[in-house]
Structure formats: C-alpha cells, structure tokens
Amino acid sequence: MPYLERREIIAEIGKLHNAAVICYFTGDRENVSTRIAPDVLPVLYRHLRSLRNPERVALFLYTRGGDVLTPWRLVHLIREFAPYFDVLIPFRAYSAGTLVCLGADQIVMTKMGELGPIDPSVVNAFNPQDPHNPSARIPVNVEDVYSYLALAREQGGITSEEHLARAFLLLAERIHPLALGNVHRNYLLVRSLARRLLELRREPFPEERVRHIIDSLTEKLYAHNHMISRQEALREIMLPVIFPSERLEALMWELYEDFVAELVMTEPFNPAKILRGSRTEFEVTGGFVESEGGQDAFVFTGVVERRDFPEAGQISVNILKQGWHSRI
The missing domain is CATH 3.90.226 (2-enoyl-CoA Hydratase; Chain A, domain 1)
Incomplete structure (x- = not known):
C-alpha cells in the first residue's frame, strides 16, 4: 500500500x-x-x-x-x-x-x-574483547552486574564487607574497572531518565507508584528479552x-x-x-x-x-x- x-x-x-x-x-x-x-x-x-x-x-x-x-x-x-x-x-x-x-x-x-525492560547493555572500549571477533567488544548488561553482587549476598550468604570486596575483585578481574564504572553510570542514568519521563505526564503519579514502575521495568523482570x-x-x-x-x-x-x-x-x-x-x-x-x-x-x-x-x-x-x- x-x-x-x-x-x-x-x-x-x-x-x-x-x-x-x-x-x-x-x-x-x-x-x-x-x-x-x-x-x-x-x-x-x-x-x-x-x-x-x-x-x-x-x-x-x-x-x-x-x-x-x-x-x-x-x-x-x-x-x-x-x-x-x-x-x-x-x-x-x-x-x-x-x-x-x-x-x-x-x-x-x-x-x-x-x-x-529498560535495563540497557553498555559497550565501550574497556568492555571484554569478543573472542570470535577481536575488533568487537562484548556488551555488559547493567542488571547482570548488579544481579551478580545480589547473588553473592543473597544466595552465597556473603555479608561481610571483606568477602563482598573479594567478590567484586573477582568481577573486576574479568571486566575492566572502567567498564564497571560505565555500567554504574548507566544504572543511574536509566533510572533517572525513567523518573523524569514519568514526571512529564499531565497528571504525575504518586512517588510510590513511580518507584514501583521503575523497579518493575529494571531489576524485577530478570530478563532483558521479557x-x-x-x-x-x-x-x-x-x-x-x-x-x-x-x-x-x-x-x-x-x-x-x-x-x-x-x-x-x-x-x-x-x-x-x-x-x-x-x-x-x-x-x-x-x-x-x-x-x-x-x-x-x-x-x-x-x-x-x-x-x-x-x-x-x-x-x-x-x-x-x-x-x-x-x-x-
């Protein structure tokens, strides 16, 4: 047509x-x-x-x-x-x-x-190299990083600061610290964007509903392809x-x-x-x-x-x- x-x-x-x-x-x-x-x-x-x-x-x-x-x-x-x-x-x-x-x-x-979901995957020069394509970088999903740390705390039973620091160091050995820093920036960015977009509505939602929407679209869906x-x-x-x-x-x-x-x-x-x-x-x-x-x-x-x-x-x-x- x-x-x-x-x-x-x-x-x-x-x-x-x-x-x-x-x-x-x-x-x-x-x-x-x-x-x-x-x-x-x-x-x-x-x-x-x-x-x-x-x-x-x-x-x-x-x-x-x-x-x-x-x-x-x-x-x-x-x-x-x-x-x-x-x-x-x-x-x-x-x-x-x-x-x-x-x-x-x-x-x-x-x-x-x-x-x-609105959890982005980030790619920059410090991301891990793709073993199948050396010129490419492997995307790092923001929520995957935070889920790893949550896994260490909730399922691994790691509660002390010393053991949590060791878990983070293990992650930093696989993913460059600057790539992890970029992940954290995007973690904050997408939540900030979601909140500010919701605030543009003619009839803004109560704070509790805003937090529920943002949490639901990020860490509570568990899969980026949901x-x-x-x-x-x-x-x-x-x-x-x-x-x-x-x-x-x-x-x-x-x-x-x-x-x-x-x-x-x-x-x-x-x-x-x-x-x-x-x-x-x-x-x-x-x-x-x-x-x-x-x-x-x-x-x-x-x-x-x-x-x-x-x-x-x-x-x-x-x-x-x-x-x-x-x-x-």
Missing part, C-alpha cells in the same frame, strides 16, 4: 483517538534494521510543525529499541506542540521504545502490544495503559502490517539476490516517519559487487550512505 493510502488510515486513527497521529516505525529487517536514534528528531520536528495546534499528539510506534537518551528529547519535543501526548503500540516497543511510553499520558496497546503484555503493563506494572476499541485496534494492526509489507520485514535483505552482473547499486528502506503532513524514509544506499579475488564468487556489500529522506 502506498503512502497516500496509508495516510487515510492515519487520518481515521486520529479521528477515533481524537489526536494528531505521527508514525515512527523502525524496521527490524535483517541486515537493514533501524533503531531509535537522535537523527529522527529534526524529521519529527518537520512533521510536528505541519500540525495545526493539536490538543493531543499520538505517536504510532514500532521499535526494538535504540539510544536511551533520545526518548527524553523526543518526548520533550512533542510536548512543545501539544499539552497531551499518547503512544499507540500495535506490537513491539522495547527498551528505548518503552522509555518513550513512560513520558506519555496514555499508552494505547493492541492485544499484540508489547513493552520491554515481553510485557498490555495486561501485565496495566495490572502489575501499573502503567497508564488503555485498550483500543475494536475498530481502532483493527486499524492499528492494519497500519502495522502495511509497514511490515513495505519494509519486507519477513525476509532478510540478501544482497546476492539483487546482484545483476558483477556490480549492482541498490537503495533499500529501513524505517518510516509518516503523518498526514508527509513521509520520510530512512534509506540505505550502497553497492553489491561480485569479486573473484582472492577467491572466486565472493560477494561484497558497501553501504555508501544512510539517512532520512523526505519523499512527500
């Missing part, structure tokens, strides 16, 4: 929800996936400027995550244009996507809607989740499926399949920002080449540029 037809669905969703709708869809097609990142902010700004003083802006969001700092700026930007801000979740809104939801007045989730259903988000985590009407749910899912089809998310991007002759240039789209005011696409541009040296039949792929392009 082309954008002009999708725009009609976006308009109908807006009428049903009584909001101006902007779609931010980061595709997860293998080899050309996109994630939440600060480069989307000028794109969203253009779409927000096209709105006519709305009372409520609803962000239709699909993402597997991304930069944890971007949600803070993104939510602030949207709230510059409207007093009320909602997020529409047709399916996945993990990690940084869940952080965006914390800044919303309402989170509208379909039956397939999923949120995720998928939070709308029932769990509402009843256990106590997020401001609402269920859409039957018609709104159908439209949200139709819009989601159309983005999936256009981004060909059900099959990996295989450069060998598009190669014609010895060299083929390509453009492939990895994500969209759409509203009634227009369409922007995140486009990968590159070249696929067949090389016979040093071995025959080798395929090389070079991404020459990538970024947002306004199409309408």
Whole structure:
C-alpha cells in the first residue's frame, strides 16, 4: 500500500483517538534494521510543525529499541506542540521504545502490544574483547552486574564487607574497572531518565507508584528479552495503559502490517539476490516517519559487487550512505 493510502488510515486513527497521529516505525529487517536514534528528531520536528495546534499528539510506534537518551528529547519535543501526548503500540516497543511510553499520558496497546525492560547493555572500549571477533567488544548488561553482587549476598550468604570486596575483585578481574564504572553510570542514568519521563505526564503519579514502575521495568523482570503484555503493563506494572476499541485496534494492526509489507520485514535483505552482473547499486528502506503532513524514509544506499579475488564468487556489500529522506 502506498503512502497516500496509508495516510487515510492515519487520518481515521486520529479521528477515533481524537489526536494528531505521527508514525515512527523502525524496521527490524535483517541486515537493514533501524533503531531509535537522535537523527529522527529534526524529521519529527518537520512533521510536528505541519500540525495545526493539536490538543493531543499520538505517536504510532514500532521499535526494538535504540539510544536511551533520545526518548527524553523526543518526548520533550512533542510536548512543545501539544499539552497531551499518547503512544499507540500495535506490537513491539522495547527498551528505548518503552522509555518513550513512560513520558506519555496514555499508552494505547493492541492485544499484540508489547513493552520491554529498560535495563540497557553498555559497550565501550574497556568492555571484554569478543573472542570470535577481536575488533568487537562484548556488551555488559547493567542488571547482570548488579544481579551478580545480589547473588553473592543473597544466595552465597556473603555479608561481610571483606568477602563482598573479594567478590567484586573477582568481577573486576574479568571486566575492566572502567567498564564497571560505565555500567554504574548507566544504572543511574536509566533510572533517572525513567523518573523524569514519568514526571512529564499531565497528571504525575504518586512517588510510590513511580518507584514501583521503575523497579518493575529494571531489576524485577530478570530478563532483558521479557515481553510485557498490555495486561501485565496495566495490572502489575501499573502503567497508564488503555485498550483500543475494536475498530481502532483493527486499524492499528492494519497500519502495522502495511509497514511490515513495505519494509519486507519477513525476509532478510540478501544482497546476492539483487546482484545483476558483477556490480549492482541498490537503495533499500529501513524505517518510516509518516503523518498526514508527509513521509520520510530512512534509506540505505550502497553497492553489491561480485569479486573473484582472492577467491572466486565472493560477494561484497558497501553501504555508501544512510539517512532520512523526505519523499512527500
């Protein structure tokens, strides 16, 4: 379905929800996936400027995550244009996507809607080297480090400062102390961001509920890939989740499926399949920002080449540029 037809669905969703709708869809097609990142902010700004003083802006969001700092700026930007801000979740809104939801007045989730924990994995120059790829570093999950120390105390029965110090030294022998310092900074950062995003709501939550939400989305879920259903988000985590009407749910899912089809998310991007002759240039789209005011696409541009040296039949792929392009 082309954008002009999708725009009609976006308009109908807006009428049903009584909001101006902007779609931010980061595709997860293998080899050309996109994630939440600060480069989307000028794109969203253009779409927000096209709105006519709305009372409520609803962000239709699909993402597997991304930069944890971007949600803070993104939510602030949207709230510059409207007093009320909602997020529409047709399916996945993990990690940084869940952080965006914390800044919303309402989170509208379909039956397939999923949120995720907000415990980030951090990578820097001091992280352990990947034995299978010496140029790469192994991510260290923030909650894994704190869970190790909790394991030493609660299951190992270690209570004295001396024995706890020894447990920490064992950890520091495996993970560089500066990497551990970076873990602690991110531990504090994600909790601070979650709290500040929750405080942006028009009707702030009581302190006890804020602490419960933050703890639930960090150490209490125990697995970074835990998928939070709308029932769990509402009843256990106590997020401001609402269920859409039957018609709104159908439209949200139709819009989601159309983005999936256009981004060909059900099959990996295989450069060998598009190669014609010895060299083929390509453009492939990895994500969209759409509203009634227009369409922007995140486009990968590159070249696929067949090389016979040093071995025959080798395929090389070079991404020459990538970024947002306004199409309408």
